[in-house]
Amino acid sequence: MTSSTTARLDRAAGVLLATAAGDALGVPYEFARPPAADELAEMTGGGLGGFAPGEWSDDTAMAVAIAEVAATGADLTTDDALDAIALGFLRWYDDGPADIGVQTSAVLGATRRNLGRPGGPGGGRPAEVMAAVAATYAVEHAHSAGNGALMRTAPVALAHLEDRDRLARAARLVARLTHADPLAGDACVLWSEAIRVAVVEGRIGVRAGLDLLPADRRAPWSGWLDAALAGPAAGFTPNGYTVTALQAAVAAVAGTPDAxxxxxxxxxxxAVRIGDDTDTVAAIAGGLLGARWGARAVPEAWRRAVHGWPGRDGDDLLALAARAVRGDRPGNATPGDQG
Known part of the structure; x- marks a missing residue:
């Protein structure tokens, strides 16, 4: 295995681990007083869900549900893969998460009622039912472009590192399971492509996916990204909206020296110091930072501390990310791996 391949694998492994680290760092400060400029965030737990120290929240839990499907080698644009992701979301929902977003809760709850309990009566493909519920929610609620799809999109990139067009389709289809607003899908496309570029090329390029968006929405997103790159990061609150959540993550990444x-x-x-939805913003930022700097850049203490649904820890995330890149299929090597 070449050194460049090893570095790329480390960057891929960093995606899930740094997502979880950002999530767990942000948990104690969600909608509370964030750390001051001279303070560091700590994984003390608590937060809205009464989490244990180092425990991740819904951001990473839902990302894990996606990564588990990616780890089978599935094309995430297919009906079977989307069904598996939808069922993963429902498995998490059925386990009674300590904290869950209002929109995500509404969509998953209605989907579960429509499908019935596991093993019981119910009809329709899970992804179709879930996406239809999400579409209805979007029609009935003026503000449905929440950050709940963006927060979990990082593992989509790992499944499609070699095909940016398929990646963009997958990001949007996975987003639509719970968030039908096109802006939520746009944010997932932009962030997934930025993560793909960071893993493959070892650089941060948050504008790399603009050409993957519908032509009529490229200019607004370009302006939003310019504003985020100009900063300051503290200006992007509240950040429950998918646009401001992405801007906050961009501002935290771009506004920090990157030598x-x-x-x-x-x-x-x-990212945590920005405040408001701290665990989500830091989880979003973590996905890109891990893709750029790799798992080795995540402090060992953070790797040892992070844990969460469904009974996984930091080492499990590293293994899961590796399988998501390779795909658990016989003879399927990691992209670019020549042995």
Missing amino acids: DHRHLQDALHA
Whole structure:
């Protein structure tokens, strides 16, 4: 295995681990007083869900549900893969998460009622039912472009590192399971492509996916990204909206000196300091930072501390990310791996 392949695998492994680290760092400060400029975030737990120290929240839990499907080698644009992801979301929902977004809860709850309990009566493909419920929710609610799809999109990139067009379709289809507003899908396309570029090329390019968006929405998103890159990060609150959540993550990443791997830690602390939906913003930022700097940039203490649904820890996330890149199919090597 070449050194470049090893580095790329490390960057891929960093995606889920840094997502979880950002999530767990942000949990104690969600909608509470964030750390001051001279303070570091700590994984003390608590937060809205009464989490244990180092425990991740819905952001990483839902990302894990996607990564588990990616790890089978599935094309995430297919009906079978989307059904599996939808069922993963429902499995998490059925387990009674300590904290769940209002929109996600409404969509998953209505989907469960329409499908019936596991093993009981119910009809329709799970992904079709869930996406239809999400579409109805969007029609009935003026503000349905929440950050709940963006927060979990990182593992979509791992499944499609070699095909950016398929990646864009997958990101939008997975987003639509719970968030039908086109802006939520756009945000997932942009962030998934930025993560793909970081893993494959070892650089941060948050504008790389603009050409993957519908032509009429490229200019608004370009302006929103310009504003985020200009900062300051503290300006992007509240950030429950998918646009401001993405802007907050971009501002934290771009506004932090990036001379070396310390950028990952420093930018995650900056993301939490923005305040408001701290675990989600830091989880979003973590996905990109991990893709750029790799798992080795995540402090060992953070790797040891993070854990959460469904009974996984930091080492499990590293293994899951590796399988998501390879796909658990006989003879399917990691992309670019020549042995």
